[in-house]
Amino acid sequence: MPTKLMMIFVAFDIIFAACGGLLMGFSLVSEQTMRGDPTLDNVARNLLLDQCPLTAGVVNAIFIFVTFLLSLPALFLPTNRGWLRAQGWLVVFCAVFTLGLGLSVWVSTLQTRRQLGVMWGQQTPLIQSLLQQKFNCCGYHNSTSPPFIQDTTCTNSLVAAQKAGCIGDFSKFANGYLDLIFTAAFGMVGVDAILVLCVAMVIQYRNEQERYRHIDEKVGTGAF
Template sequence: MVNKVQLAFVAIDGLFAVMGAIMLGFSVVVINTCFNPPNEGEEAARDLLYQRFPLTAGIANGALTLFIFLVTIPALLTPSRGWLKFAAYLVVVDALFTLIIGLDLWIITLKTKQEFFDIWMSQPARVQDLLQTKFQCCGYINSTTPAFVTDATCPSPAAAALIKGCAAPLISFTNVFVDNIFTAAFGMVGVDVALIMALACLSKDRKERERFRYIDQKNGTKGGF
């Protein structure tokens, strides 16, 4: 007979492994590309945000998740409940780690305006040009704070004065973009919690089976007499 508890555990464990692979792959790819010179405005804004992300922590978290998945394999294949308890403790650590990463990303959205002002001031004219062109804006707060970069969007001081600064569209872009990322991180914490529950259920199921097996053996022995 198919053990439904074990099947549910396998499904959640597989999702947990996929989650770890996604986090690890995403962090590795981004950390190797976000410092490349951008070719257009949205790419520039995205890469500037990525450079503020805890990508090294993401790599460590993804690697830890895959390690825990490997630990769950002997926990699944062996009848001992010790492996299940060990895996559960590791998943708790992983959940806290992922939660901290998600909170760190969320905090970025609370100080976006000042963060992006500092970022803007540190960028070369070419990147500012790309951002102005993408978001149809001039300067950061306004065309004079700091001074805009002359381009097709802001061809002159008079024209630039009539166009909004880049702060509002950049903040809007940042909030939507980062919201999606930290929501995904919090979703991964949900998978961690589901796996902890699955481990607890599987451990309880094994304990019940061991008890019934012991009762059956005991009854069988009595029957022999």
């Protein structure tokens, strides 16, 4: 009959693997979406995802899956501690890896306006026009700086002058979207930390069981 400790350990081990699946799925789907044609729905999101470490996310997910596989022998070998130690160190590595990804996204949110300004200047007129239509704005700072792209939203200079620049709404969207990404990454680090504690407790529990077993063997030998 499995102990409560082992049940908690297995539960968080599965959650740990699920986090790896979510990270892998998000990274691969995002890369696939970015290769598609830009639309009003995905243009802003794709520009932000292009700045995220998606390839590193895939690599991190692979390490998470490998770590989960290393935990399986420990589940079927009730006295083993070597596999658990290996898993514990790999979970720490994955946690640091994930924390680094989350911090890189978080740091980018501290300079959102400056980075988006550079990003805007690097885009084609089509992308700039889609952004104008999405946020109902003209130009980045305003209709003249840089000059707006004439489209269905900014039909002429008079209409464009009456609309705000895209910097405000675009920055607000970027901060909200990137906040979700790095918050999810930090949440995964929290799961990693709990799993490390579970691994440490299981190792301690098995150490005690081994010690008691040795004591019983000595007592049994002496009695014999």
